[in-house]
Amino acid sequence: MPASIVMTVLAADRPGLVSALSETIAARGGSWQESRMARLAGQFAGILRVECPEAECDALLAALVGLEAQGISVQAKREAAAPAEKRETLALDVMGNDRPGIIRSLSAAIAGAGGNVEDLSTSLESAPMSGHPIFHAKGIVSLATGSDPAVLIAAIENLGTDLSVSVES
Structure with missing residues (x-):
């Protein structure tokens, strides 16, 4: 082996x-x-x-x-190869105004909803008209089987009204 x-x-x-x-x-x-x-x-x-x-x-x-x-x-x-725990994976896309601590808040919301970050890429992009920095995160989050993805979405959306959240199974 x-x-x-x-x-x-x-x-x-x-x-x-x-x-x-x-x-x-x-x-x-x-x-x-x-x-x-x-x-x-x-x-x-x-x-x-x-x-x-x-x-x-x-x-x-x-x-x-x-x-x-x-x-x-x-x-x-x-x-060592660990047996894979059965989990549901979700594709996550979050955009919003950049601010200090946004990764800390996002990761805390994911963990608080029982999620585990499997893959995450973040970047700063320029807003189309104003050019101010826009935070963008894309990744994969896993949830234990039977967990409600709506809890994860709500936890992230509660981080601020300026965040756009998209989650796909």
């Missing part, structure tokens, strides 16, 4: 970062399973999950630490 490794990667952005990372993984028989990567303020930031043969796991973890010499910081953790 292959070992699963979850990692975060951070480095000053430059050509060849993903190539160096993928070469390191492939050299130990690893298989890149899923990832999210972005350039943020001149930095490359990524999260990914790889699988590798159990016998190569320790060598791969050591090689990932060795990427620090190339300016690539990797934090990796070996994960």
Whole structure:
């Protein structure tokens, strides 16, 4: 059975970062399973999950630490496969005026309604006419089976009248 490794990667952005990372993984028989990567303020930031043969796991973890010499910081953790809990997933889209603490309020509303953030992307966009910053969040939230999505929607809508909330199953 292959070992699963979850990692975060951070480095000053430059050509060849993903190539160096993928070469390191492939050299130990690893298989890149899923990832999210972005350039943020001149930095490359990524999260990914790889699988590798159990016998190569320790060598791969050591090689990932060795990427620090190339300016690539990797934090990796070996994960045991956990049985998946049956949950309902919802696609969430929230837009509204930007303000300090909006992520804190949004995440508290989701947790308070029994939701779990599975995937979340946020950005600031310019309002069409005025150009002032508009907060935009898109993601996937899961709820325990039998939970009422209306509770989640209401919790988010209660954060302010300026928020537009769209939830799809």
